[in-house]
Amino acid sequence: MNPVVGLDVSKGESQVQAFLEKGKPYRKSFSIEHTIDGLGKLVEFLQEVERQAHGHPPSVVLESTGHYHTPVIQFLEEKKYVYIVVNPLISHRAKSSSLRKVKTDAVDAYHLCELYYKEDLEPYKKRGIQLLNLRNLTRQQETIAEISANIKLQLHSLLDQVFPEYRGVFGSLYSKVSLLTLRSFPTSEAVLNVDESVLVEKIASLCKSRSEKWAKEKAQKLREAALRNPFQRNLYESHIFNLEILTNIVLQYQEHLSKISTEIDVLAKEIEEYQIIQSIPGIGEKIAATIISEVGEIDRFNHPKKLVAFAGVDPSVYSSGKFTASVNRITKRGSSRLRHALFMAVQCGIRDSRKKKTTDEILARNKRLREFYDKKREEGKPFRVAIIACVNKLLHWIYALLKSNKPFQDLA
8 A cells, every 4th residue: 555645734723634545534634732742643544544554554645835944844753753844836737637627735735746747856955054054144144134125215215305416425325334324413403413523433433443544534524524414404304304213223133133143154154055156156155055045955856957947047948739839938836035145146147256357358157057047148048048058057066066075266
């Protein structure tokens, strides 16, 4: 016998259906809650199915559902059960093969069991705890960075309505000393109502690594900006209040991002693949951490094309009868975070490594990748097509490096 148990996972509960072998469902489906008691009932049912199957332990099939299936997986691992996590695209295709249009949790669990017998599904290969921790941190870093970027846009827009001339005072508007100074002196009135010595003292206290001369220059620039500012008197107190709130939020997010970045750096340095990925010119610490955390163990892939498909940069193919599509876009069905990191790595790699161009000679960070890019462009490929080809090439390099456990320089 070849028993299987299908779990249709949803928020806080799952629908359970068992088959003893192909075409032989066992008992009626039932639901369990994702609690100790509920998962305990699941284990009792798995043991019952094993007895009915003459000692053959059942495999458990469930659909990947974001984070809802996490407690189930963790419980199954503790109990040493083999489980298979199915891509939702595959399970959806299996459900769509039925002529009847029925969508219930019980039917979905039933279809997962049928899928087990139709497809050659492999047991789930769990990623290491280190890589999972790194993935959680890099994803959180990306989320906070996106939110922070949106808050900065709001701050920029509000500053245009309160103190637009302030933007030229410091080298970076969003540096810590700039934001702290803006919080203390958000308007022209606030700047002009105090002596210049007070401004110098305040700026010097906010950036103690700089000289007093630098603080005096910034204080003078701040007063000049206040005098040029078109909003000498602000009619809307709400703008000033919101400006202070947004400034505090940006400072908080910068502090959080700094902590996450430090944690990522400490964790990533313990992983051997981190240094191997960084040996590829154009890939820095942040991109390397994202790539290894999203890819996980390279042993999960037995061919570089599977890694390419996982990143979602494999071309889609459409052919029907005598028609074959001439424009094939990438599938974008894999990890979007991995795909974005690879695009950034390629663009950094083919970019000129010098700050100022003194000759027409191209000195790219990644010479081999730049040569491949130029070759594709000479063949008439558009920019985006050439970039995707480079991403594909980069993934093949990454696969070879991680499989051989050697840095980029040793790649033949």
